[in-house]
Amino acid sequence: MPSQPMFRASEMLQMAIEIERAGLAFYEACVRAARDEQASEVFQFMAGEEKRHIEIFRRMEEPLAHYELPETYPGELQAYMRALIQERVFAKPETGAQRAAAVENPFQAIAVAIGFEKDSILFYSAMKQLVRQSEGEAVDQVISEEQGHIRRLVELRITLEKESPSPGTDPPD
Numbered sequence: 127m128p129s130q131p132m133f134r135a136s137e138m139l140q141m142a143i144e145i146e147r148a149g150l151a152f153y154e155a156c157v158r159a160a161r162d163e164q165a166s167e168v169f170q171f172m173a174g175e176e177k178r179h180i181e182i183f184r185r186m187e188e189p190l191a192h193y194e195l196p197e198t199y200p201g202e203l204q205a206y207m208r209a210l211i212q213e214r215v216f217a218k219p220e221t222g223a224q225r226a227a228a229v230e231n232p233f234q235a236i237a238v239a240i241g242f243e244k245d246s247i248l249f250y251s252a253m254k255q256l257v258r259q260s261e262g263e264a265v266d267q268v269i270s271e272e273q274g275h276i277r278r279l280v281e282l283r284i285t286l287e288k289e290s291p292s293p294g295t296d297p298p299d
Contacts, residue, residue, distance in 0.1 A: 138253050139187040143180055145246055148222035150176035152242065155226030156235045165232045168282045172239065172275060179268055186261050206252070236283045243275045 153173035160166035222242075229235045247269055254265040 136187050138256065139183045142183045142250065142253060145249060146176045146179045146183065149242055149246070150180070150222070152222030152226045152239070155223050156229070156239070159226065159229070160232065162232055162286065164285065165235070165282060168278060171278070175271060175275060179271070182264055182268060186264055232286055233283065236279050240276055240279050243272050243279070247272045
């Protein structure tokens with residue numbers, strides 16, 4: 127039986143780019159739906175960050191085109207990374223837009239966004255362990271920025287709660 131090709135680091139970076147594209151679609155849809163100026167500004171900022179992260183991962187991808195990651199068995203890493211994406215983060219850009227369309231208020235949008243950012247951190251933390259040290263530093267930078275995004279989203283939620291606390295609009299726990 128022929129063995130499967132080893133998982134390439136560039137494939138993992140393509141997954142990261144797809145995650146960021148889905149986040150971009152989500153944030154752009156949130157900008158279009160936002161009724162609050164401050165929420166709109168935060169979602170615009172977040173969309174810009176997703177675009178920037180796409181470029182970071184694209185720059186990392188070319189030098190890693192032929193870099194193969196060690197696996198215990200063929201397909202191990204690809205299966206693991208794909209499972210992280212499918213179970214946690216938006217798998218495709220249209221998924222991000224669909225999630226945004228289902229959001230009924232800014233509190234729900236913030237809750238979805240925080241979950242997305244947390245899931246991205248999980249994926250990138252796993253990814254960091256599998257790339258060369260030089261690329262790991264760039265991944266660390268993205269992880270740090272994602273953590274900052276969570277803080278910014280929490281601050282927005284707190285501000286919105288102070289401005290207009292209305293029953294039934296809190297995000298689910």
